[in-house]
Amino acid sequence: MKRIFILFLFFIIVIFLSACEGSGSLCEPGEITYRDRSDPFPDEVSVFTNPQKIEIKGKIKNMDQVISGPLCNNHLSGNVYIGCDIEVYAWEDKPKFLDQCNFTVDPGTIIYVASHNNTAFYKGCDACH
Numbered sequence: 001m002k003r004i005f006i007l008f009l010f011f012i013i014v015i016f017l018s019a020c021e022g023s024g025s026l027c028e029p030g031e032i033t034y035r036d037r038s039d040p041f042p043d044e045v046s047v048f049t050n051p052q053k054i055e056i057k058g059k060i061k062n063m064d065q066v067i068s069g070p071l072c073n074n075h076l077s078g079n080v081y082i083g084c085d086i087e088v089y090a091w092e093d094k095p096k097f098l099d100q101c102n103f104t105v106d107p108g109t110i111i112y113v114a115s116h117n118n119t120a121f122y123k124g125c126d127a128c129h
Contacts (some may be wrong), residue, residue: 027084
C-alpha cells in the first residue's frame, strides 16, 4: 500500500512539474527602460498598426501591433506583441506602472509580453499590473 501511495505521489509531482512553464523574462537586463514619474510621457495617443509575424513558443503568430518604445498612452487592439525595447514608469513606489497613463485595450485583444516569457494576456494588462 505504501508503494502505491509513493508511486501515485511521484506521478502527481511529475505531472505538476511538466505542466509548469518557465515564467522568466525573455528580456536581457537593461533592455527595458524605466522612467521616473516626474518625467511624464507625452499625452499623445498613437493608434496605428504595424503588422508583423512573431515566433512565440515555436509557432509563428500574426501580430496586428508590435509595441516598442514608450508604453503608456497607447491603444491596443487585435493581437499585440510587447517587446523588450519598451519604456515604462518605474514601479518602486506604485505597484502599477500604467498608473497616470491613458492606456486602453479593446475587448478581445490578446497581448503577448516578452518580459513575461511571451505569456498571452486575454484581459488586458490590468490583470497583472
